[in-house]
Amino acid sequence: xxxxxxxxxxxxxxxxxxxxxxxxxxxxxxxxxxxxxxxxxxxxxxxxxxxxxxxxxxxxxxxxxxxxxxxxxxxxxxxxxxxxxxxxxxxxxxxxxxxxxxxxxxxxxxxxxxxxxxxxxxxxxxxxxxxxxxxxxxxxxxxxxxxxxxxxxxxxxxxxxxxxxxxxxxxxxxxxxxxxxxxxxxxxxxxxxxxxxxxxxxxxxxxxxxxxxxxxxxxxxxxxxxxxxxxxxxxxxxxxxxxxxxxxxxxxxxxxxxxxxxxxxxxxxxxxxxxxxxxxxxxxxxxxxxxxxxxxxxxxxxxxxxxxxxxxxxxxxxxxxxxxxxxxxxxxxxxxxxxxxxxxxxxxxxxxxxxxxxxxxxxxxxxxxxxxxxxxxxxxxxxxxxxxxxxxxxxxxxxxxxxxxxxxxxxxxxxxxxx
Amino acid sequence: xxxxxxxxxxxxxxxxxxxxxxxxxxxxxxxxxxxxxxxxxxxxxxxxxxxxxxxxxxxxxxxxxxxxxxxxxxxxxxxxxxxxxxxxxxxxxxxxxxxxxxxxxxxxxxxxxxxxxxxxxxxxxxxxxxxxxxxxxxxxxxxxxxxxxxxxxxxxxxxxxxxxxxxxxxxxxxxxxxxxxxxxxxxxxxxxxxxxxxxxxxxxxxxxxxxxxxxxxxxxxxxxxxxxxxxxxxxxxxxxxxxxxxxxxxxxxxxxxxxxxxxxxxxxxxxxxxxxxxxxxxxxxxxxxxxxxxxxxxxxxxxxxxxxxxxxxxxxxxxxxxxxxxxxxxxxxxxxxxxxxxxxxxxxxxxxxxxxxxxxxxxxxxxxxxxxxxxxxxxxxxxxxxxxxxxxxxxxxxxxxxxxxxxxxxxxxxxxxxxxxxxxxxxxxxxxxxxxxxxxxxxxxxxxxxxxxxxxxxxxxxxxxxxxxx
Numbered sequence: 038x039x040x041x042x043x044x045x046x047x048x049x050x051x052x053x054x055x056x057x058x059x060x061x062x063x064x065x066x067x068x069x070x071x072x073x074x075x076x077x078x079x080x081x082x083x084x085x086x087x088x089x090x091x092x093x094x095x096x097x098x099x100x101x102x103x104x105x106x107x108x109x110x111x112x113x114x115x116x117x118x119x120x121x122x123x124x125x126x127x128x129x130x131x132x133x134x135x136x137x138x139x140x141x142x143x144x145x146x147x148x149x150x151x152x153x154x155x156x157x158x159x160x161x162x163x164x165x166x167x168x169x170x171x172x173x174x175x176x177x178x179x180x181x182x183x184x185x186x187x188x189x190x191x192x193x194x195x196x197x198x199x200x201x202x203x204x205x206x207x208x209x210x211x212x213x214x215x216x217x218x219x220x221x222x223x224x225x226x227x228x229x230x231x232x233x234x235x236x237x238x239x240x241x242x243x244x245x246x247x248x249x250x251x252x253x254x255x256x257x258x259x260x261x262x263x264x265x266x267x268x269x270x271x272x273x274x275x276x277x278x279x280x281x282x283x284x285x286x287x288x289x290x291x292x293x294x295x296x297x298x299x300x301x302x303x304x305x306x307x308x309x310x311x312x313x314x315x316x317x318x319x320x321x322x323x324x325x326x327x328x329x330x331x332x333x334x335x336x337x338x339x340x341x342x343x344x345x346x347x348x349x350x351x352x353x354x355x356x357x358x359x360x361x362x363x364x365x366x367x368x369x370x371x372x373x374x375x376x377x378x379x380x381x382x383x384x385x386x387x388x389x390x391x392x393x394x395x396x397x398x399x400x401x402x403x404x405x406x407x408x409x410x411x412x413x414x415x416x417x418x419x420x421x422x423x424x425x426x427x428x429x430x431x432x433x434x435x436x437x438x439x440x441x442x443x444x445x446x447x448x449x450x451x452x453x454x455x456x
Numbered sequence: 457x458x459x460x461x462x463x464x465x466x467x468x469x470x471x472x473x474x475x476x477x478x479x480x481x482x483x484x485x486x487x488x489x490x491x492x493x494x495x496x497x498x499x500x501x502x503x504x505x506x507x508x509x510x511x512x513x514x515x516x517x518x519x520x521x522x523x524x525x526x527x528x529x530x531x532x533x534x535x536x537x538x539x540x541x542x543x544x545x546x547x548x549x550x551x552x553x554x555x556x557x558x559x560x561x562x563x564x565x566x567x568x569x570x571x572x573x574x575x576x577x578x579x580x581x582x583x584x585x586x587x588x589x590x591x592x593x594x595x596x597x598x599x600x601x602x603x604x605x606x607x608x609x610x611x612x613x614x615x616x617x618x619x620x621x622x623x624x625x626x627x628x629x630x631x632x633x634x635x636x637x638x639x640x641x642x643x644x645x646x647x648x649x650x651x652x653x654x655x656x657x658x659x660x661x662x663x664x665x666x667x668x669x670x671x672x673x674x675x676x677x678x679x680x681x682x683x684x685x686x687x688x689x690x691x692x693x694x695x696x697x698x699x700x701x702x703x704x705x706x707x708x709x710x711x712x713x714x715x716x717x718x719x720x721x722x723x724x725x726x727x728x729x730x731x732x733x734x735x736x737x738x739x740x741x742x743x744x745x746x747x748x749x750x751x752x753x754x755x756x757x758x759x760x761x762x763x764x765x766x767x768x769x770x771x772x773x774x775x776x777x778x779x780x781x782x783x784x785x786x787x788x789x790x791x792x793x794x795x796x797x798x799x800x801x802x803x804x805x806x807x808x809x810x811x812x813x814x815x816x817x818x819x820x821x822x823x824x825x826x827x828x829x830x831x832x833x834x835x836x837x838x839x840x841x842x843x844x845x846x847x848x849x850x851x852x853x854x855x856x857x858x859x860x861x862x863x864x865x866x867x868x869x870x871x872x873x874x875x876x877x878x879x880x881x882x883x884x885x886x887x888x889x890x891x892x893x894x895x896x897x898x899x900x901x902x903x904x905x906x907x908x909x910x911x912x913x914x915x916x917x918x919x920x921x922x923x924x925x926x
Contacts, residue, residue, distance in 0.1 A: 309478055398810075400827045408476060409828075415477040416831040419838075422772030423830055429768075430810070 038451055039073040040066075041175040041192060043166060043185035045149075047078050047085050047092065052150060053289075054372050055182055055205050058237070061264045062447070063090055065440025069448060075173055077188070079162055080149030083116035093118065095165040099127045099143035100134045113142065129171035131195075134164065155184070156219065163187040170195040177451045181205060183220060186227025199232035199454040201447075206237075207244050210367045213292050225249050232454050235259050235447065237370040238391025259447055260395050262440040263375045270352045277357035281314045281339075282418040285358040285382075287351065287373055288365075290321035295364035295387065295404045297323075300330050300340070302362070305411040306418075307336045313418045318354055320345040355380040359424065360417045364404045365390045374399060378435040383427035385413045395438065398430040459692050459731040460683065460723065461650065463599070463622060464699035466504070466528040467565050468496055468535050469803035471822050475832055480839045486795065491822060493539045500540040503703035508546030510702070510713055514720055515555045522720045523555045523730045526699070527599045530563035530583050531801055533590065544590065551591040557732035559622070560584040560595035566800035567764055569600050569609045570751065571778040578785065579797075580616055596620055597733045601802050603652065603696070603754040604761060607747060610641035610649075618647065620737040622696065625651030626752045626759040633744065636690035640742040648737045649746060652696040652754060656683065661697040665710035673711070676718035684726040692736045696754070756811070764805040769830040774805060776837055780844045782854050786861055787847045795840055804833050 042063065046056030059076070066072050067089035074090035081094040094117050110120040127143070139145055145161045152158065166188035170178075178200040180189025186202055193200040208216035208224060228234055228249050234256045236242040242258045245251050277283055284306075286299045296317065303315040317327065317340070324342070331340045346354060355361065361377035361384045368390035375392060377384050378399070386393050387404035400417070402409040417424050473488040514522045526547065536543045550556040562568050562579040563586065569576045580598070588594050597620040598613050605623035613621055625635030635651035659679065663669045671678070683693050698705060706712040723729070731739070755763040764770055777799060784796045807821040807829035823829040848857055 305478070400831075401825065412476050412831055412835070413827070416827075416834060419477075420772070420830070420834045422768045423827070423834070426768040426810075427827070 038069075038071055038177070038448070038455070039175040040075070040177050040179050040451065041170065041173065041198075042074060042076045043162075043178070043180040043188045043192070044076055044078050045182060045184045047076065047081070049084060050082050050149075054370070057264075057372060058205060058261050058370075059181055060086070061262060061440040062443060064264070065262065065442075066444035066447060068441050069444065072448070073175075075169075075175065077166065077169055078149065079147035079158065081117050091118075093122070093126075093169060094147075095162050096144055096147040096149075097123070097142075098165045098168055099123065099139075100130055100137065100145060100164055100168055101139045101143035102127060102130055103141065103143040105142060110142075126168055126172045129168050131167055131171060137161075137164070159184050159187055159223070163191045166191045167195055176455050177201060179203060179447075180227070180231075183208070183224045183227060186223055186231075190227060190230050193231075200230075201233045201235060201450060201454065202227050202231045203235045204228075204237065204241055204245055204369070206369045207241060207248070209244050209248055210241075210369050211293060213366060233257065233450055235450065237261050239394050240367075240389070240391045241369040257446075257450060259443050259450075260391070260438075261370045261372055262438045262443050263372060263379060263435060264440065265436070266352075266379050270349070273349070273352050273356050275357045276353055279314060281312050282359040283314050283316055283357055284360040284362060284414055284418070285316045285318060285354060285377075286362050286364075287318045287346070287354065287377075288363065290317065290319050290324040290327055292323060293366055293368070294321075295366045296321075296327050297330065298364040298404055298407055298410065299362055300327060300334065301407040302364075302410040302414060303331075303340055304334045304336055305407065306414050307339050310415065310418075313339070313414065315340045316343060316354065316358070317341070318343040318346050318351075351376075352380065355382055358382050360385060360414055362410065362414065363387065363390060364402075364410060366404050368392070375435050375438065378431040381428045381432055383417050383424055383431060385410060385417075396434065398427055398434045400427070457691070458683070458686070458688075458726075458728045459736065460719075460728060461692055461694045461731050461733055461736050462524040463559065463694070463696045463733060464524065464526050464701075465599075465697070466526055466532050466699045468492075468499070468529075468532045469565070469801040470531055470535065470798040471495075472804070472832055472836055475835045475839075477835050477838075480835055481842055484791075484795075484839060484843060486836045486839075487798070488822070492535060496535050496539045499700060499704050500536075500543050502708070503700050504540070504543045505546060506708070506713065507699060507702040508543065508550060510716060511556075512546070512550055512553070514717065515550070515553045518720050518724075520555065521724070521730060523557070523732045523735070524550075525557040525559055525597070525732045526550075527559040527561050528587075529561060529565035529601075529801075530579075530586055531565055531798060533586060548591060551593065555732075557597070557734055558587045558591050558593055558595055559597045559599045559733065560587055561599050562601055564797040564800040565601050565802055566797075567601060567604070567761075567774065567802050567805065568778075568800065569604060569612065570761065570765070571774060572781045573612055574785065575778070575781050575800075576612060577616060580613075597622060597737065599623070602764075604751060605748055605753070606751040607641065607643050607749055609751070610647050610748075611643050614641070614644040614647045620648055620650075620734055622650040622694070622733055623652070624752050624754040624759055625654060625694070627654070628759070629746065629748050629752055634687075634690055636686060636693055637743045638692070638737060638740040639744055639746040642745045642747040645742075645745065648742055650692070650694050650733050650736060651746075653694050654754075656693055657695045657697050660695065660712075660715075661701045661705065664701075664706045664712055664715070674715065676715050676722045679715075680719065680722040680726055680728065683723075683728060691740060692731065694733075694736075762811060763809050764802055767808070767810050767826075769808045769810075769826065770805045773808065773830060773833055773837065776834070776841070780841055782858070783844050783848065786857060787844065789847060792840075792843060792847070795843075799833075799837065799840060804829070808833070 044059045048056050048060045063074055076090055077093045079095045081092050085092050097114055097117050110123045114120055170192035178189050178192045178198055180186050181203045182205045189200045208220045228251050236245055236258045239258045242256050245256050288294045290296045306313055331337050355377050361382045363374050363386045365387050370391040374384040374386050384399045386399050388401050389404050393401050400413040471488045471491050472486050560583050563583040568579055584595050598618040599622045603624040635653045639649045641647040664674055702712055751761050752759050753761050807823050808826045810826045
């Protein structure tokens with residue numbers, strides 16, 4: 038089974054959960070012996086792990102024929118791919134794209150991020166997909182999130198192979214129910230014209246069925262998993278310098294993540310106790326509002342903001358936390374509580390997050406039920422048995438949520454489409 | 457002659473209301489009256505009332521040949537007194553027939569047998585006297601909460617003066633042995649045991665309305681023929697089950713009442729009679745000893761106590777609860793003692809079980825998850841502990857306090873003794889009285905001073921005495 042995947046992010050340079058999920062999923066699927074994977078991303082940085090699959094950069098794929106010497110190709114592209122691949126791709130240019138803005142290699146430049154002209158980038162990505170789809174043999178196409186749906190559909194029209202689209206989030210989650218019509222249009226078009234839709238949770242599956250009007254049989258939920266922690270991260274020690282218990286919110290401070298509910302719960306707890314502190318890590322468009330809210334409630338002496346954290350800092354914070362809270366209003370999956378559990382941190386999550394469907398050794402509340410959230414925080418910080426039980430059982434549980442198993446479910450879907 | 461021994465458990469816990477950490481220290485009422493009332497009235501209407509009527513009819517029809525036994529927990533009795541007194545009336549009527557035996561258990565349907573031997577004794581005595589008061593019979597057979605049993609518990613029960621007990625016929629304990637005989641406890645051979653026959657009990661309690669069961673539908677005819685087919689030497693078939701089996705766990709439309717009504721007739725045809733546990737234990741000789749070093753119960757496939765003690769949450773909640781046991785017993789506050797009983801009910805800990813995540817086992821739990829259950833219970837318990845500690849200062853250790861209270865107690869006895877002495881002397885000789893009371897006084901005062909913890913009784917003493925010295 039050979040799959041051509043279109044993605045937008047890939048570790049180590051990631052911006053959100055999509056990259057982490059792409060990595061884990063492909064790695065898990067590569068454990069199947071007869072599985073070959075080609076993964077296309079807009080702009081590889083050259084340090085991606087290519088041990089289990091081939092990565093092709095859209096910005097390294099020519100769409101205009103240029104006569105370049107092998108040495109040039111070698112020096113320019115060696116970091117990213119075998120220079121011969123360049124010529125292979127160049128053979129498959131299918132139309133005259135001289136009107137496009139290309140560089141000296143005949144390639145389009147990509148930012149690989151989420152810039153203002155994101156719609157233009159997705160369109161360019163789809164043009165490149167036409168070349169790649171002609172250059173390689175594969176049995177199935179797999180496109181991750183709306184940015185790559187047009188590319189997936191294009192590859193399908195070129196090759197005639199079935200396309201699976203993977204919904205990691207919908208516009209409804211991102212906008213709390215007020216979708217951008219253009220994005221919605223791209224998503225809807227992708228779903229209407231693909232052969233199968235994979236959602237990261239039942240929660241997302243319901244949204245796809247109800248709000249994108251897809252038939253039930255076409256949509257399957259395959260829950261995400263987590264990669265085991267690396268020994269380097271395992272070795273990180275608690276660095277908290279305060280005697281109090283630390284309760285952490287970690288994520289983008291945006292409407293979708295429900296940060297105001299965390300502040301409300303913190304207010305209740307701080308009023309009653311003096312052994313608990315709160316940390317809100319991350320950044321986002323609601324951060325200033327939250328700082329103002331915390332000051333207004335008079336709890337700033339026990340409520341701290343860290344700003345955006347990267348890489349190791351995230352784990353340093355998790356390992357120094359006693360409770361992790363994710364009060365998301367609408368979370369397609371939400372991988373961060375699983376990461377917290379890997380770090381032995383008891384988690385409180387909202388029923389409105391996809392991961393609540395598969396986790397049992399966590400405390401679940403409705404995102405708006407600030408009272409029970411506060412109760413749960415108090416309980417974990419006050420009754421050692423509660424914290425200990427959630428730590429031990431949570432770790433055991435999360436260690437059994439493996440990408441290999443998710444990979445097998447995806448493989449089943451491939452098989453049904455190919456045969 | 458083969459006999460069937462029916463025993464029904466009747467129990468309902470006092471469910472706790474949602475008790476937030478804000479309530480700790482402010483709100484000392486813990487119970488969800490609305491839910492408790494609604495649930496009990498529903499169960500009474502569906503099960504207890506029609507089942508009582510059915511049993512009464514069967515007893516009257518069969519003229520001394522149909523017998524059953526009940527164990528009704530103290531907390532259930534209290535709830536029935538409040539919400540469904542007609543159910544208690546029904547039990548009293550049954551009791552009057554003379555064909556119904558009432559067993560005794562721990563008052564609060566608690567796990568005291570595993571944690572607090574002294575509390576265990578207190579509760580058993582309390583329950584026995586309650587049963588005697590309500591039903592006019594002194595219970596002679598003991599059954600522990602959820603049939604929990606071990607060698608140690610057998611000893612404790614025997615020490616309380618019981619020689620008859622019922623428990624689970626757990627397969628891993630019995631091995632090749634049959635539960636259809638009387639056994640004796642290993643350490644205390646005078647304690648005779650009746651063992652639940654799981655197969656026959658569960659046929660009624662669990663499988664009766666199961667369409668997937670190969671023997672569905674179960675008729676009284678077929679059921680009795682199974683029992684009749686057991687080896688001839690096996691003389692007693694112990695069918696122990698929850699009383700709610702009739703009408704609640706097995707709904708009325710499943711035909712469970714009709715099944716029961718038909719049983720005595722078919723039993724009589726096959727020459728099978730009915731006995732109460734005490735009759736069975738009196739009549740039959742034990743055929744072997746039973747050694748149970750690890751605690752068993754009638755719960756789950758494992759027949760152990762993991763439903764209440766299976767995880768750290770449950771263990772820590774129970775430890776925290778029984779840590780204050782000694783203190784509570786020193787207290788005299790009636791409300792505190794009542795809460796102490798209600799909080800011990802085993803159901804609270806069952807709700808915290810994580811054994812059956814995802815399966816339907818937790819259908820009786822009023823909580824969304826075991827963590828909610830723990831959280832709520834611990835908040836209540838925290839408040840309770842604060843109240844207990846408020847009764848006596850925390851700085852005094854249990855032993856010290858106990859010693860002080862013993863001194864006080866002894867003094868009171870001494871005073872009483874002296875008072876009676878005084879009276880006799882008073883009546884005989886007035887002159888001698890003056891001498892004697894003056895002599896005794898310093899002796900009594902000395903220990904009183906050692907006693908800063910509890911002032912009340914100390915005050916009482918001189919008050920009582922002064923008029924006499926005058």
